[in-house]
Amino acid sequence: MKKVGDVELRLAKGPVPHYKELKELERSIVKVIIEEFGTEELIKRYSNPLWFNSLACLLGFEWNYSGMTTVTLKALKEISIEDNLPIIVLGGKGKDSKITEEVETKDIKDKLKDKIKDVSITSAKVDNYLIQDGYNLYFHFLISDDRGNMTIINQKMSIKEQKVRRFHWININYFDDSQIGFGSNTKTLNLSSKESEELRKNILEIINNERTEKIKEYIIRLKSYQNKNNTILKYISKENNDYIFYQELPYYLKIPDKIYWKALEINRTVENFKDLLFIKGLGPGLLRALAYTAKIIYGSELSWRDPIIYTFAHGTKVGKPYYVKRALMLEEAELLRNAIEEAKVNNNFKLRSLRKLNELIDI
Incomplete structure (x- = not known):
């Protein structure tokens, strides 16, 4: 697995009153992506920390609160079961985070089960043991398809700081230098870099x-x-x-x-x-x-480089790290707009989601 990105968020508590609506909207978005691009592309998108944040904002979350991770992925897990989607969704918060136990209850080929167990344990160990930042792992989530494409999304919590950090993984290597994300830095011993x-x-x-x-x-x-x-x-x-x-x-x-x-x-x-x-x-x-x-x-060097740095989804107008990919932005916006229109939610929620989408495009 390769570390794709990291995000720092504020710790949030309390219920989500619009859970029914956000779940139906996410259902439409997920189905459109699978139909248009396949399961591998869906997994890639969920592994992108900023795309994930944009999705969660469309679903009605503030951009920097922890619930955008746990609730968005909880809804995805329920959707995958209810609609029998061609993806494997495992994990969650607390007792639901034991992916190695949960995978044994699924009708999955043994080879894929073994890979899921290996990826689950190793990614959790890396994020909890090798990224030493004062945060502890409390949320562990996996999305896979039957071909072995998979992403891991881990979230760590600091009670003292009242913040959480989210780590995204995608297929390739366990130790890689291409860690990207955004949030404020903290004193970190990075044994994975x-x-x-x-x-x-x-x-x-x-x-x-x-x-x-x-x-x-x-x-x-x-x-x-x-x-x-x-x-x-x-x-x-x-x-x-x-x-x-x-x-x-x-x-x-x-x-x-x-x-x-x-x-x-x-x-x-x-x-x-x-x-x-x-x-x-x-x-x-x-x-x-x-x-x-x-x-x-x-005399080997220690790395104190915090993996939390700023990331860009579509570049910037000044060309750092690259110029805005306007065609890509409009293509993604159109896909999301169609998914919103297809969602089986009330019109008020659709209008709010479309306004939020337009705000994201204008940023």
Whole structure:
């Protein structure tokens, strides 16, 4: 899988009074896209963070609130079942997020089931363990077709910040540098980026070649530096040849007080970093400690690049990152306009949706 984009949103609570109308409108849009372009194109569109935001705005959501993710996808799941659509829709919030269990209840070929399980677990581990930003995964969703085209949409929450972050995946690689999205940046240890490739190799070197007691010794020593000096970043972080981040580490980037040391007692060689993510008990705290240790031992660089950056759906009038693709905008608008007209919702809701569509086109 390839990371396609990331979005930061505000945490929202409360019911959605127009759920019936938005569901019928989304039903029409989904059916039109499948009929016109097929299931692969539908999956690609849901994997695009800004297209998804535009869809949610058409359905009546504010552009930066968390419900635009959970409610829009909850409706899609219900629609796929009610209309027997040629897509597989799994996951959700809380207990409904266990895709590996839910997929066993579906009539799907074993090979595709195995792929879904693998993609589900790995994408969740990457977003929760390798993107260390103080947010925790609470929503996990998958859309697939019977040919194995699929997208994963994960959402993480920070109770402290009262915000959520949404991560989009599409077919290709587990670790990729083309992460795009939009939102405000936060202090992030990014172990999934291309810059961290050498660091990931060095973490494997430590796991495979060092005795467990020796690894514990390294980590405990680093933790003592952290407690004594309020930070360990001044020993391990450089940017433009100048040491930075002398301030105290955020709580979510510190080496934790409790570490599950048994996760280090591996009786086999870990061949790749993906295998490491499947080790029972190896959580983000221990992984973070191993990253700091790898920096001290091997000198490999740590990436503090937050994957949340601005993204463009159709370019801009000044040509950054490219000029507006007006024909594409009008083509998509026409498709959505037809879908709105076909929707089995009341006229007032249709008119509001069309006005919203016109506003989006004029932006």
